Amino acid sequence: MLPAGGTARRTSDLAEAVREVEAAERPRWVWADARETYPALLRAGVRVSRCHDVALTEGLLLAYEGRYGENRSARAAHARLHGLPVPDEQPPDAPGTLFAPEPLAAEAVAEVLADQLRRIEALPESGRFRLLVAAESAGALTAAEMAHDGMPWRRDVHDALLTELLGPRPVHGMRPAKLQALADEVAAAFGHPVNPDSVQQLVKAFKGAGVALKSTRSWELKQIDHPAVAPLLAYKELARLFSFHGWVWADQWVRDGRFRPEYVVGGVVSGRWATSGGGALQIPKVMRRVVVADDGWTLIVADAAQLEPRVLAAMAGDMGLARAAGEIDLYSALAQSFGGQRDNAKIAMLSAMYGGTSGDAPKLLAMMRQRFPQAYQFVEDAAKAGEEGRLVRSWLGRTSPPPSSRWKELVSGPEGGRAARDRGRFTRNFVVQGTAAEWALALLAVLRGLLPPPARLVFFQHDEVMVHCPIGQAEEVMAAVTAAAEEASRLLFGRTPVRFPMEAVAVTCYADAK
DNA sequence: ATAAAGTGCGCC
């Protein structure tokens, strides 16, 4: 670990040394991997403002170079630099210290850093890529801090909610009373025992009752007239709550009134974050009432409205769409271009960004092509690149994986058209989702820097942020959110008519945010 | 017995 441009240090009390250097110089710390370095510093009460994460940067560079998925650790990068055998990927928390490798020497990290900076400078859009690297690295800091601080989570409220919906906590291995009652109802409706968790048994039972099903997806069940359907749908909903976010989950993930998920920065190919535990990005909305600010504190909740179509408007330089994206409700502004229907405008935009073809999509896409030719062409080009096996990049340069050898085989076979279209839909969406993720990352980085202590970022979900702060800081934090959104827009797109509205609200409970 | 695949559904 070393400050960029500084000299290497060795110290027995790393945390104390970092604290001193941070206070005196505020350097951009160069870390082989923030996931390995930062949590321990946080536990020691040390925070830093900036870093360059070598591993995340290596991942971005490798992808840009068409080598997505290769080992991106600093150790692997160093080995490649010297033509040495590249080590296997180490799991982030590889158990067993017996064979744990020595940390990479500071000199080696510095070598990799210098190489990365050279590779970045050589890129055609090096300025954008530098921004991407800075934002991704700031994300690594934020993710570690959010895991450390945790989101307020009231176990008593959680328990009350579960008890209300499911019945009291059952003994291990049993279904809660209300869940069991629903399972019994399903069985009674069929006249024989059926495991409602078994697709196979359900399809068979419905077949016996004269109902042919292709699947047991709830939308398909809803179209069926059979007494088992209602209790089954209720069962599915509650069973998910019980197993995903029930008491066992809380035992594992909630401590000291805080939910501490493990975020994986850049864990999604598009640059979105993933989680490696705790399911923080899939918390059911009904659970939001469990997230309550501490006494005397408040939650500032903000999400970017219609982020993806705005990003498309800005990227494509489509002035017509950009004008609509200058309004708070983009879809309403677009409605008149789509026969006066807001819903039609929304379907048109989503179909363009996702590659939708069903229902009214073809008709609405034709209208979009006519009204917003540049935006239309932008996503069409991305889709075409994907179908032809080429790489696509987000605005700042995050790059899609190259086609697999399996895909290349498929494409030249009888089902080739299908495989090509599938990849086209992926790359079409990649450029939009990836750039939206970059905007959100930039917002997060700026906001993190603007927050007055002791305000803390406690949640981030694609285009939504939550800050936990003393009530007295609410106004300042809400202003910081607005400022951060403006700065993120300026950093990515410079001067653009496109607005990126990010309205923050102060609430005691997350459930009251919308 | 354990691992991998398939299914379904929560979030954006």
Next chain:
DNA sequence: AAAGGGCGCACTTTAT
């Protein structure tokens, strides 16, 4: 009505 992008996770079923 229900299909178009990205995930993670629990459950069952199938493969090893």
